[in-house]
Amino acid sequence: MRGPHPPLAPLALIAKRDNTLRLAAMDEAALALGLEVGLPLAAARARAPELTVLDADPAADRAVLAAIGEACRRYTPALSLDPPEGVHLDITGAAPLFGGEVALIADLTARLRRQGFTARTGVADTLGLAWALAHYGDPRRPTAVEALPVAALRLDPDSVGVLHRLGLRRVGPILAMPRPALARRLGEHLLHRLDETLGFRGAAVALVPEPEPFYVQHRLAEPIALEHQVLRLIAWLAERLAERLDRRRVGGRTFALELFRVDGARKRLLVQAGRPLRDPRRIAALFTERLAGLNEGLEADFGFDLLRLSADGAEPIGAGTGDLLGAPDDGDFVALIDRLSVRHGPVAVRRLAPDPQSRIPEQAVKTTALTDKAADGWKDEMPAVYNGVLLRPATLFAPPQPIEAIAGVPEDPPERFSWRRLSHRVVRAEGPERIAWEWWRGAEPERAAEEDARTRLSAKPPAPANDGLLGSLQPAPDRAFRDYYRVEDDQGRRFWVFREGAFAPGLRPRWFLHGLFP
Amino acid sequence: MVADVKLAGLRRRIERLEAAGPARLGEGAATGLRLGHGDVDRHFTAGGLGWGSHQLAGTAGDGLSARAFGLMLLARYLAERPSARALVVQEASALRETGGLYGPGLHALGLDPGRLVLVQTADGAGALRAINDALRARAPDILLAELGDGAGLADLSVTRRFNLAAQKARALVLLTTPDLSATSAALTRWRVAAAPSVSTPGDGRRRRLGPPTLSLDLVRNRHGRTGQWILQWNSHDRAFQSVPLQSAFGAPSGIVLRPLPAVAASVAAAAGDRAGDARAASAARPPGPYRQAG
Numbered sequence: 001m002r003g004p005h006p007p008l009a010p011l012a013l014i015a016k017r018d019n020t021l022r023l024a025a026m027d028e029a030a031l032a033l034g035l036e037v038g039l040p041l042a043a044a045r046a047r048a049p050e051l052t053v054l055d056a057d058p059a060a061d062r063a064v065l066a067a068i069g070e071a072c073r074r075y076t077p078a079l080s081l082d083p084p085e086g087v088h089l090d091i092t093g094a095a096p097l098f099g100g101e102v103a104l105i106a107d108l109t110a111r112l113r114r115q116g117f118t119a120r121t122g123v124a125d126t127l128g129l130a131w132a133l134a135h136y137g138d139p140r141r142p143t144a145v146e147a148l149p150v151a152a153l154r155l156d157p158d159s160v161g162v163l164h165r166l167g168l169r170r171v172g173p174i175l176a177m178p179r180p181a182l183a184r185r186l187g188e189h190l191l192h193r194l195d196e197t198l199g200f201r202g203a204a205v206a207l208v209p210e211p212e213p214f215y216v217q218h219r220l221a222e223p224i225a226l227e228h229q230v231l232r233l234i235a236w237l238a239e240r241l242a243e244r245l246d247r248r249r250v251g252g253r254t255f256a257l258e259l260f261r262v263d264g265a266r267k268r269l270l271v272q273a274g275r276p277l278r279d280p281r282r283i284a285a286l287f288t289e290r291l292a293g294l295n296e297g298l299e300a301d302f303g304f305d306l307l308r309l310s311a312d313g314a315e316p317i318g319a320g321t322g323d324l325l326g327a328p329d330d331g332d333f334v335a336l337i338d339r340l341s342v343r344h345g346p347v348a349v350r351r352l353a354p355d356p357q358s359r360i361p362e363q364a365v366k367t368t369a370l371t372d373k374a375a376d377g378w379k380d381e382m383p384a385v386y387n388g389v390l391l392r393p394a395t396l397f398a399p400p401q402p403i404e405a406i407a408g409v410p411e412d413p414p415e416r417f418s419w420r421r422l423s424h425r426v427v428r429a430e431g432p433e434r435i436a437w438e439w440w441r442g443a444e445p446e447r448a449a450e451e452d453a454r455t456r457l458s459a460k461p462p463a464p465a466n467d468g469l470l471g472s473l474q475p476a477p478d479r480a481f482r483d484y485y486r487v488e489d490d491q492g493r494r495f496w497v498f499r500e501g502a503f504a505p506g507l508r509p510r511w512f513l514h515g516l517f518p
Numbered sequence: 519m520v521a522d523v524k525l526a527g528l529r530r531r532i533e534r535l536e537a538a539g540p541a542r543l544g545e546g547a548a549t550g551l552r553l554g555h556g557d558v559d560r561h562f563t564a565g566g567l568g569w570g571s572h573q574l575a576g577t578a579g580d581g582l583s584a585r586a587f588g589l590m591l592l593a594r595y596l597a598e599r600p601s602a603r604a605l606v607v608q609e610a611s612a613l614r615e616t617g618g619l620y621g622p623g624l625h626a627l628g629l630d631p632g633r634l635v636l637v638q639t640a641d642g643a644g645a646l647r648a649i650n651d652a653l654r655a656r657a658p659d660i661l662l663a664e665l666g667d668g669a670g671l672a673d674l675s676v677t678r679r680f681n682l683a684a685q686k687a688r689a690l691v692l693l694t695t696p697d698l699s700a701t702s703a704a705l706t707r708w709r710v711a712a713a714p715s716v717s718t719p720g721d722g723r724r725r726r727l728g729p730p731t732l733s734l735d736l737v738r739n740r741h742g743r744t745g746q747w748i749l750q751w752n753s754h755d756r757a758f759q760s761v762p763l764q765s766a767f768g769a770p771s772g773i774v775l776r777p778l779p780a781v782a783a784s785v786a787a788a789a790g791d792r793a794g795d796a797r798a799a800s801a802a803r804p805p806g807p808y809r810q811a812g
Contacts, residue, residue, distance in 0.1 A: 332655050332656055332657040333603050333655075333657040333658065335655060335657070336605075336651060336652055336655040336657040336658070337635065337657075339651055339655070340637050340648055340651065340652075343644075343647075343648075344637060344638065344639055344640075344644065344648070348637060348638040348639065349635065349636070349637050349638075350635075350636050350638075351631075351632060351634065351635060351636065352619065352621040352624070352631040352632065352634065352636070353621075353632065354621060354622070354625075354631075361620075361622075364621070364622055365620060365621035365622060365631075367636070370635060375631075375632040376632050377632070378621070378625055378630050378631055378632045379630065381622075381625060383625045383626045383628070383753065384622050384623070384625065384626040385626040385627075385753050385754075387729075388728070388729035388750075388752060388753060388754070389715075389717065389726075389727055389728060389729055390623060390626045390627065390729075390730060390753070391626060392620065392622040392623040392625075392626050393617075393620055393623045394582070394585070394586050394589060394619065394620060394623040394624060394627060395582060395585070395616050395617030395618060395619055395620055395623070396617050396618055396619075396620035396623070397617040397618075398617075398618060422579060427714075427725070428714075428715065428717070428725045428726060428727050429727075430726050430727055486727050487727075488714065488715060488727050490714075491580075491712060491714075492711075492712040492713045492714040492715065492731065492733075493580060493582075493583075493712040494712065494715065494727060494730075515617060515620055515623065516582040516616055516617055517623075517727075517730065518582060518583060518586030518587075518589075518590075518627070518712070518730040518732065518751065
């Protein structure tokens, strides 16, 4: 548990159990007052009025535990979590790298202590035994299995209660008992736990998967904090990583740089490439760009003592040719795109792809990733042009902009309209072109427009309906279709406007400007 | 595979060399992205827009025309060079002002929208930096930058920088700006406005729209003379053409000169239309391109 260090006040976390607020966790000071987990809050207050009480937050505990686990990856990739408070590390073969098991544990606890965590550790040949030692062992001297309390076998409280009633408080007497008798009294479960602890039976472990199969890391004797040092190390790591990728003839699409700070914090930076990449200079260049774009800087504080570079999404190099980025002889272009994507965000670098399925104007085109082959589909589309006249505008507003229009009835184009406080007199017009919403696809056009608006940078919030009270009394207009008109004003400017729904007497039609023609 | 790489690489080099052609003798600036209109192209000593930056400025309340002019140039360039790379850098404020590029509309202009790589930047500085990065990487062959609020940042030193980088990379940089207010070292500076379109006569009551029409005012030209034109865009040939007959001289006209034998029919139709014209023209201010150009 992380708390004020040194403790300023006895602190306890409370959670509701059995309809009562009970202590769920506490610090050492509270323990020293004789409080214990499970005590009702009222009783705890009576015993220790100075107790500071906070609500328990299991989700945050879980997140902290995961973070601790990830920080422990510096020792081994084989990690599993044992909520609420346990982290299991398989250090088989890894301990000698850190100067042996004792040195590794000392390093681990020292790092955790610096972060304000208290840790109990246990190292053993089996997970069960290590757990038992961590929870019930005496850290100062070696503990024999036989001397451990029965709860060290990871049993449920009921089984422990039964054992206690039988007078069995230590593991030793249990080991001496005939197994069939134990199984009859307490079920196979106890024997399983016993065997797991002693190594007669393998225990299943749910490892937290480490996503990056390709990684290289470098441990530094002296921590580094300056950006140019970090960059140089990145370049060196990129070369090592490229060798590994090269051996498997693959390239990575996503690269992660993990910077382990001396105090145990970990910073993780991600960059993405447009297509599988293994050129070390380009990998390093992407990180240079990424570091340059960091708002908060490197946050090196006391420096980093471990850097790890990993590649994810490994794909054979040369795959995906034929897309925009796949054409040969375009190393520069792909590198540029990657750079721009890193700086402005991958969503900012897009292509336009046709959606031949849709007739709704705003859905007839979608922005898509550069590698999406759909963007090559324009060749199969008929250009929307008739006799040299464009039928579709060069730019589109999302969402459509509400305008005030004066139009004849029932289906004349507007005579004049005002948009952005400028009045336009229409001298040429064509239409209407009726576009109905695609009932078979579900979404109404306007709703689609609003959704579209949320996802686009250029969107302005939709204007509030100006109908007021009157609007609420009127019947809702029929939004099932739009009548589009191409109009030109007396200045030669051309617009794409539409009226929503059919003309109905007594109902003021709503007009929108949707796009601009050159 | 290897042969493909080599072949495509060589093709690109040849395309670039051919495009550069005579320019290598001169100061390295000129080439020919021609507008496809004889008179306009004669204004350029090298026959067209040269490697470097070009500024396409809009007029008050009309930012779209400049963007559209840039897109038309892009369409010409990409049609001439099938393996050329195009990058469109868009400042968010420019998109707010005149909307996002619309694929079907670009396609109708004669441009393959799929060949454009769009880069959206939050502000003008980001857009200029993206252009700079692109030019330094010598990656794209043509760049269209749609600037909005940040257009003022593209000043003398920035555009000079773009010129040098673009000449080195043999690239065209088209900067669209809301106006011409900022100083600029661009090789050409254009003021672009919408112009009334000219179409076949309508049903008399209301006239139809014609092809895209722009009023172009070339206010500065490092490699030739300045000039003013009103041109139509031909999406099919991807070329600019003169606007048929009168409309360049004033009132929007519905009359079109067409090489048709049915003279009588078209005259009759035109006469019917002219009556409507007079009504419209008396109410309308004379269209502005020439006045604005002054």
